[in-house]
Amino acid sequence: MVSWKRNLWILVISQFIVISAMTMIIPFLPLYLQELGVSNPDTLSIWAGAIFGANFLTAFLFSPFWGRMGDKYGRKMMILRSGFGMALFISLTGFATGPVTLLLLRLLNGVVSGFIPASIGLVSTNTPKERVGYALGLLQSGSVSGAICGPLIGGVLAQAFGYRVVFFVTGLCILLATFVVLFFVQETFTPVKTKEKTSTLAEFKFITKKKPVLSLYVVIFLIQFAVMGVNPLLSLFVEELTSPATVAFYAGVAISVMGFANMLTSPQLGKLSDKKGAQHVLIYSMLGVALFSIPQAFVTDVWQLICLRFLIGLCLGGLLPAVNTLIRLHAPMGMESRTYGFSNSAMYLGTMLGPTLGGMVVSAVGIRGLFFVCAFVLLINVLIVKIKVLPSANKVFYNEKVRREEKDAPSHS
Template sequence: MKGWKRNLYILVVCQFLVVSAMTMIIPFLPLYLQELGVTDPSEVSLWAGIIFAANFLTAFLFSPLWSRLADRYGRKMMILRSGFGMALIIGLTGFAQGPLSLLCLRLLNGVISGFIPASIGLVATNTPKEKAGYALGFLQAGAVSGGICGPLIGGIMAQAFGYRMIFFLTGLCIFIAALVVLLFVNEQFTPNPKEEKTNTWGEFKKITAIRPIFSLYVVVFLIQFAVMGVNPLISLFVEELVSGVNVALFAGLAISATGFANMLSSMQLGKLSDKAGAHHVLFFCLLGTVIFMIPQAFVQQLWQLIVLRFFVGLSLGGLLPAANALVRMHAPKGMESRTYGFSTSALYLGNMVGPTVGGAVVATVGIRGLFLISAFTLLLTVWIVKGKVMPASDKQFRYEQNERKIASS
């Protein structure tokens, strides 16, 4: 088996382990807070929101640092740093004694996080460019499938052993994933000995001077902002549609429909981006997401919401893999990880800001209005892709195709 394929298959399994482990935790943070002594419902909501955002805040701040080190010492080293570090921190979270200690541990977890972005960087830089779309789509399929299975496994574990045990199991799963990477993943990495020593701001200016990288960062932020603004609040809309009957079950169906469709489409759309160009896949998947997001504001039955969420998931399957493939296409040589690092910071910023703004929008105009605002945000993203990303990407894609034809002949 070719080295890049071997790495890909191993990292798909490891991403599944890590994401399923992480998503065992998130749905139960409010319940864990109650176990830690926070009993007032308003305080639980406040602490849960702060603790959820804390992880993304520190991850956003430290991502450029880790990406700089990845370009110097290799992406595999950053996967191991994050994997073994998160295994320890999350294991310690099971010993938290109150909301403040839980907050500190979540902040620390964000500092050393980065398993998924480093895996994306390793796959992108060690995979032939003509296979990058397929590889990144396959990698996303592993992560999304973990996101589907994680809450189910976490619910079973919490019921059987309690909430603290979930953190110990999560730490163990991430430790196993990091150990597998240590033993079986091989990276072809040569550091650049002539690299100029610059600060983070200097690196950001150098990278974003290359078109359309800055536009891609804005696109990644807006995608996460729009998607994460809606996702955490789907259960509230389901409660409105079913009048409080079996809300947890039906909300799980609506959320799982999106994840399952995302998993089904991501690899196929990745293959398509290798043939037709990732910029075209990004454009049409964004357009599809807008088309299926708007009718959700007007549904009257649960089945209508589930069907539309499924089609949204099909479209979402092509967004981030295509954006990552484009980042790889335009990244300056020797600065690939830093280029991904700033993209990851944009993603974390969207993850952090999206739910906050989404909650404020729902409080002001209701959940139905949120769907329309998210659709408008994604429509703005379509315009940016059309005007800023596609011209430069189409030119580069055609150039690389011609180069491959010349090399093969």
């Protein structure tokens, strides 16, 4: 098998294992806090929010630094660094003695996190440019399928063995996936030598000077902001549409069908990105998510909501892979990991702020109003892509297409 294809399939499987493991624990963090002695409902909600966000806060802060290290030492090294680090800190979480130690371990886990972004960086830089869209789409399918399976596996383990065991199993799974990468992934990496050291701010200015990288950072932030603004609060809306006894089941179905649809379309939309341009797939996918979000505000039955979430999932498969493909095409040579490092920070920031501001919107205008707000944000995002990204992206895509045609053309001696 060609080296880049072998790397891709190994990383798809490894990402599936890692995301399955990580999502085993997320739904049970509030319940684990109760086991650690936090019983007051008001205090519990504050601790749960802080502990959920802690991981993303430190990941947001350290992502540019790890991006710089990736350009210096290779993306495979960053996958190994993250995998071994997360395996350690998540396993230690099973020994937490109270909410403070749990918070500290989540902060430390965020510092070393980055298995998925580093995998994206390795695949995008070691895959032929004309196949990057397909590769990143397939990689996302591995992540999404893991996110679907993880909570189900975690629920079974927690019910049978308790919450602490879930953390140990999670650490073991991440360790296994990391060893798979260590022994089987081969990276073609040549570091670009730089004469002088530069600050993170100077690197950010240099990278974003190249159009339309800064706009793509804004786009990825707004995508995460809009999507994550709804997802954590969806169960509250399901509660309005069904009986208390079935809330958990239908909330799980509404989230799972969206992930399943995302998994189905990511590789196909990735292929379409390679043929027609990731910029066009990004625009129409965002339009789809925005337009299917609006009818959710008017549903009267839980199955109407589930059908709309499935349609949204079909469109979601074209968002992050398309943005990451465009970032790869516009990243300065030798600074690909740093370019992804800043984009990951933008993604983590959107993941942090989306649920927080989404909760404020719900308290002000209700959960139905939140669907309009998120649709509006995505429509603004479409305008940003059309005005700021499309001209440059069309030019780069055309140049790459001409280059490939000239390369493939038979030579005449």
